[in-house]
Amino acid sequence: MIKEKKTGQLIVISSPSGGGKGSVISGLLKNDNKGRWLSVSTTSRAIRENDIPGETYNFVSKEEFEKKISENYFLEYTNYVGNYYGTPKEFIKEKLNAGIDVILEIEIEGASNIKKLIPEALFIFIMPPSIKILVDRLKRRKTDSYEKMLERFHTAYKEINEVTKYNYVVVNDDLDEAIAKVEAIIKAEKCRVDRIEEVFLDTKEEEIHELLMEDDDFDNSGIGDKIL
Numbered sequence: 001m002i003k004e005k006k007t008g009q010l011i012v013i014s015s016p017s018g019g020g021k022g023s024v025i026s027g028l029l030k031n032d033n034k035g036r037w038l039s040v041s042t043t044s045r046a047i048r049e050n051d052i053p054g055e056t057y058n059f060v061s062k063e064e065f066e067k068k069i070s071e072n073y074f075l076e077y078t079n080y081v082g083n084y085y086g087t088p089k090e091f092i093k094e095k096l097n098a099g100i101d102v103i104l105e106i107e108i109e110g111a112s113n114i115k116k117l118i119p120e121a122l123f124i125f126i127m128p129p130s131i132k133i134l135v136d137r138l139k140r141r142k143t144d145s146y147e148k149m150l151e152r153f154h155t156a157y158k159e160i161n162e163v164t165k166y167n168y169v170v171v172n173d174d175l176d177e178a179i180a181k182v183e184a185i186i187k188a189e190k191c192r193v194d195r196i197e198e199v200f201l202d203t204k205e206e207e208i209h210e211l212l213m214e215d216d217d218f219d220n221s222g223i224g225d226k227i228l
Helices: 020-030 062-070 091-098 108-117 130-139 145-161 175-189 203-214 221-228
Strands: 002-004 010-014 036-039 073-079 082-090 101-106 123-127 168-171 196-199
Touching: 010 020, 010 108, 020 082, 020 101, 020 175, 036 108, 062 073, 062 221, 073 108, 082 108, 091 101, 101 108, 130 145, 168 175
Parallel strands: 010 101, 010 123, 036 101, 123 168
Antiparallel strands: 002 196, 073 082
């Protein structure tokens, strides 16, 4: 029998602004709110109408963020479209050691930083169905000025070209389907051979089989041919 590693999986999910990573992650947490934990990033950007402090992000001033940088508070941080975003170290290792999967919702540059630190993490890129739909989503937000929206669009266009640095890409055309695909990826990753801690015998039949295979008086020649 196979014994899987007890540690949780670090799951990094990114997308261009407007790609829908937040909606996908909400679906993942709804499906499993005990075996998964979302590490809430810290940001210096302004709070939007639909933001929930402590859930969407931990909001701080630019000065507070820079103070936390000096205190080595972050696992990684980046400056994205003029605002700081960072991943706090606190609780991540504790959750993983407890067997809980940790989800990081971070920007492309932040994901690149994580990959250098923890290359064995799972990296998933959420892709918008098309550039046109991405632009429409950004327009519907009505949270940015025209200049800021243009900046986000140009940044998103460059970010899409970074998709090859991820393990998987999921197109977010239909939200439920996108969530299902990410679920399938996470389940498949847990079946990887490198997540096997050990192989052990847990039935009498398996123990007897091993003893017979090691016994010189037991003729096991030709077994391979018989199976084939």
